[in-house]
Amino acid sequence: MxxxxxxxxxxxxxxxxxxxxxxxxxxxxxxxxxxxxxxxxxxxxxxxxxxxxxxxxxxxxxxxxxxxxxxxxxxxxxxxxxxxxxxxxxxxxxxxxxxxxxxxxxxxxxxxxxxxxxxxxxxxxxxxxxxxxxxxxxxxxxxxxxxxxxxxxxxxxxxxxxxxxxxxxxxxxxxxxxxxxxxxxxxxxxxxxxxxxxxxxxxxxxxxxxxxxxxxxxxxxxxxxxxxxxxxxxxxxxxxxxxxxxxxxxxxxxxxxxxxxxxxxxxxxxxxxxxxxxxxxxxxxxxxHPPVPSEDLLTLLRAAAHPARLQILQLLAERPRSTSEIAGLIGLTEAAVSRHLKLLAEAGWAEPERHSYYVYYRLVRAAQGRLTRALERLLG
Known part of the structure; x- marks a missing residue:
């Protein structure tokens, strides 16, 4: 009407x-x-x-x-x-x-x-x-x-x-x-x-x-x-x-x-x-009004929301690791691990470091703080 x-x-x-x-x-x-x-x-x-x-x-x-x-x-x-x-x-x-x-x-x-x-x-x-x-x-x-x-x-x-x-x-x-x-x-x-x-x-x-x-x-x-x-x-x-x-x-x-x-x-x-x-x-x-999660929170959660990527984050939390080392530990090909690491890096979870002929990835600890703060803003 x-x-x-x-x-x-x-x-x-x-x-x-x-x-x-x-x-x-x-x-x-x-x-x-x-x-x-x-x-x-x-x-x-x-x-x-x-x-x-x-x-x-x-x-x-x-x-x-x-x-x-x-x-x-x-x-x-x-x-x-x-x-x-x-x-x-x-x-x-x-x-x-x-x-x-x-x-x-x-x-x-x-x-x-x-x-x-x-x-x-x-x-x-x-x-x-x-x-x-x-x-x-x-x-x-x-x-x-x-x-x-x-x-x-x-x-x-x-x-x-x-x-x-x-x-x-x-x-x-x-x-x-x-x-x-x-x-x-x-x-x-x-x-x-x-x-x-x-x-x-x-x-x-x-x-x-x-x-x-x-x-x-x-x-x-x-x-x-x-x-x-x-x-x-x-x-x-x-x-x-x-x-x-x-x-x-x-x-x-x-x-x-x-x-x-x-x-x-x-x-x-x-x-x-x-x-x-x-x-x-x-x-x-x-x-x-429906709640609107921040884009930063969505980016962090989407990047982490995969069993293999959570495994990678747990390994990186211990120390920096190379692509081949991670592949051997979680049973994936290096190509698959590279794709997961790229997503994590784009979201700010991980950061590459070159050591001679190898590329290592380390965990960006600040991402954990970003995630915590974003969840606190969302849930109070």
Whole structure:
């Protein structure tokens, strides 16, 4: 799927940051249900599952349809355009019009090609075919969630209370204790990227959000393109006007995903678009980088990684030796030994010395120190 967002860098308040405990909880539920896609979080997921009681595990499974495929988002209830507390967001869930909860879950059940159409509850009640489509989608992908969907249709208020109770219990067990630490990292990331945007410019700051987010600036317009390998998803292009906003939301649980969510809302008599980009904390992205051994370490190890060459190194450690002497001791031809010695010399393990008509090789002791230091840098 190709997602492209364009915005004018001169627009006032074009870009904002947010931090949402509720969205972090929903993203962590996605990780819990799709942990193979989130290898950095395997240890966290194992710890979380140990703390889940039987009843809570059942509720996690019943809501899994909306949390496994992609992170659940309730943008009409939780807009991460400011830093909110968990009690505030829980109160917002209880107090929002029930349609803001129910219609989003119904839309997710009807989503196709990565897009979830807005569907009013009264339209579902008036059209049995819509309900059947939603039920069939849940039945096909995760039948354990079917009772939740049916309750959503029949009694949205009761369904919302059930979801709020489930999310509260899950938060208390799996996230409450570590939230202060997580929040500090999220706020620190926001502060660092805000400074980067001020010092280096918007385009430069956006380039660092994720390695597979392409940023191009032409004049005052910046375009962000996210390319994914999801072949069945439709492309999406959004151009943000002066009154629209781009919301950047760091997440501990986002890696390796970058999620772009578009939302249209009506404020002060006019429509406003907002685009939310959920991206991984910089610290998580650093953890995800595969270690790169130094070229010097690779050269030393490759040269030594042969039984005959290790034998030669052991013999040279005792004293310098000629090619013919080494050949006689390890049972190889002089030509074969010469090839091995050439590789060792090129890597810096050995050094030739001429004695009259003979070429002797001696061990370069400094190579051992180079190898030790390189391994210490790699392994700590």
């Amino acid at each position: 190709n997602v492209c967002v364009r915005l004018d860098t001169t627009a006032r308040d074009a870009v904002a940051f947010g931090c949402s405990p509720a969205h972090e909880a929903l993203r962590s539920l996605h990780v819990l249900g799709s942990v193979k896609r989130h290898p950095l979080h395997i240890s966290w997921a194992l710890r979380a599952r140990e703390h889940l009681g039987a009843d809570l595990k059942d509720e996690v499974d019943r809501f899994a349809f909306w949390c496994q495929g992609r992170p659940l988002s309730l943008p009409r209830i939780w807009g991460p355009d400011e830093v909110s507390s968990w009690p505030e967001e829980l109160a917002a869930l209880h107090e929002a019009p029930v349609e803001c909860y129910a219609e989003h879950l119904v839309a997710e059940a009807l989503q196709a090609n990565g897009r979830a159409p807005r569907v009013r509850l009264e339209d579902v009640h008036a059209d049995p075919a819509l309900r059947e489509r939603a039920e069939q989608a849940v039945r096909d992908r995760h039948p354990a969630s079917l009772p939740v969907l049916r309750e959503l249709f029949d009694d949205p208020e009761r369904s919302r209370k059930r979801f709020a109770d489930f999310l509260t219990a899950y938060w208390d067990v799996c996230l409450a204790a570590e939230w202060p630490s997580l929040e500090r990292h999220l706020l620190a990331d926001i502060a660092a990227r805000s400074r980067a945007g001020y010092q280096r410019g918007l385009a430069s700051m956006l380039e660092d959000l994720a390695p597979h987010l392409r940023v191009v600036q032409k004049g005052n317009e910046v375009s962000l393109t996210l390319t994914r390998s999801q072949a069945d998803a439709a492309s999406m292009e959004i151009t943000l006007a002066e009154q629209d906003r781009l919301l950047l939301v760091p997440s501990h649980f986002a890696w390796p995903l970058v999620t772009i969510v578009g939302q249209r809302e009506r404020r002060a008599g006019h429509d406003r678009q907002s685009v939310q980009i959920f991206y991984a904390l910089e610290a998580m992205q650093r953890q995800a």
